[in-house]
Amino acid sequence: MKSTIAIIGAGNLGLSIASGLHQTGHSLVLTRRKTASLSSWSTRENVEVTSDNIQAVTKADVVIIAVQPSQCDRILRQIKQSLQKNCLVVCTAAGYQIEQLEAVLGSNTAVYRAMPNTAISVQASMTLIASNETGVSRLSEVEELFAHVGETLAIEESQMQAATVLCASGIAFWLRLIRANTQGGVQLGFESEVALKIATQTAYGAARLLIESGNHPEAEIDRVTTPSGCTITGLNVMEHSGMSSAFIQGLTASFDKINEIKSTT
Numbered sequence: 245m246k247s248t249i250a251i252i253g254a255g256n257l258g259l260s261i262a263s264g265l266h267q268t269g270h271s272l273v274l275t276r277r278k279t280a281s282l283s284s285w286s287t288r289e290n291v292e293v294t295s296d297n298i299q300a301v302t303k304a305d306v307v308i309i310a311v312q313p314s315q316c317d318r319i320l321r322q323i324k325q326s327l328q329k330n331c332l333v334v335c336t337a338a339g340y341q342i343e344q345l346e347a348v349l350g351s352n353t354a355v356y357r358a359m360p361n362t363a364i365s366v367q368a369s370m371t372l373i374a375s376n377e378t379g380v381s382r383l384s385e386v387e388e389l390f391a392h393v394g395e396t397l398a399i400e401e402s403q404m405q406a407a408t409v410l411c412a413s414g415i416a417f418w419l420r421l422i423r424a425n426t427q428g429g430v431q432l433g434f435e436s437e438v439a440l441k442i443a444t445q446t447a448y449g450a451a452r453l454l455i456e457s458g459n460h461p462e463a464e465i466d467r468v469t470t471p472s473g474c475t476i477t478g479l480n481v482m483e484h485s486g487m488s489s490a491f492i493q494g495l496t497a498s499f500d501k502i503n504e505i506k507s508t509t
């Protein structure tokens with residue numbers, strides 16, 4: 245069944261989600277205060293643009309809140325009375341918790357936290373989703389929506405901080421590794437744009453190998469490491485310099501930081 249989906253806060257993330265969902269035939273209602281920047285959307289079929297959040301949610305089967313965390317409380321209070329009875333409410337605001345959603349909307353409303361990453365703009369996000377008790381039975385409907393903009397996984401809310409590090413910050417970690425590969429390529433004699441293309445496609449290929457084969461990374465590494473060859477020689481120098489260890493320490497430091505920020509806000 246095609247749903248009506250209201251996206252409250254059609255900024256970077258909201259519009260990325262809208263782009264993925266628009267192709268699926270769902271009706272979309274997009275809101276932001278300054279709607280002028282949404283003029284190219286208002287002429288599209290099955291899309292309504294408004295600055296009126298209350299009007300936007302009145303007919304919506306799903307409401308996606310994609311505003312900054314500091315704006316969530318006020319917007320939830322504003323729309324609360326106008327939500328349809330069986331509406332699903334999905335909040336993407338980093339750090340905004342299910343108990344905060346329930347404090348305004350009540351625990352009988354099906355509420356969800358979704359944590360995508362910036363690859364959502366090219367429909368290649370990894371989106372982690374957690375639900376409150378009421379929402380568990382309809383979690384698959386929310387997963388289905390975000391499956392239009394990448395892969396999804398349902399997790400416990402207690403894992404959301406770790407998910408933020410691995411998935412949302414994770415994009416930056418992988419980009420920095422691609423940059424390091426590019427710098428190495430330039431040192432080996434390639435022009436920088438050529439080195440970047442080689443590094444990017446190789447990273448993409450490595451990820452696709454794992455996704456399509458289901459293999460463990462080490463099994464794929466075994467396939468390219470000839471005994472005494474150049475690949476194992478390079479890999480071992482990287483490991484002696486602490487590559488895996490640096491990555492793991494970075495992830496845990498990032499996790500400590502996100503918990504510290506949470507405990508002081």
Ligand SMILES: NC(=O)c1ccc[n+]([C@@H]2O[C@H](COP(=O)([O-])OP(=O)(O)OC[C@H]3O[C@@H](n4cnc5c(N)ncnc54)[C@H](OP(=O)(O)O)[C@@H]3O)[C@@H](O)[C@H]2O)c1
Nearest residue numbers: 253254255256257276277278310311312313337338361362
């Ligand atoms: N970008 C990502 O990939 C990503 C990933 C994971 C999580 N998140 C989370 O998603 C949320 C949105 O991120 P973003 O990068 O898309 O931010 P953004 O570009 O700043 O988008 C937020 C939008 O909300 C609109 N807005 C503000 N107040 C509003 C109101 N009262 N009613 C309706 N719309 C309102 C703003 O437009 P106006 O000023 O015109 O109203 C703006 O376009 C954040 O909480 C962030 O933590 C983002």
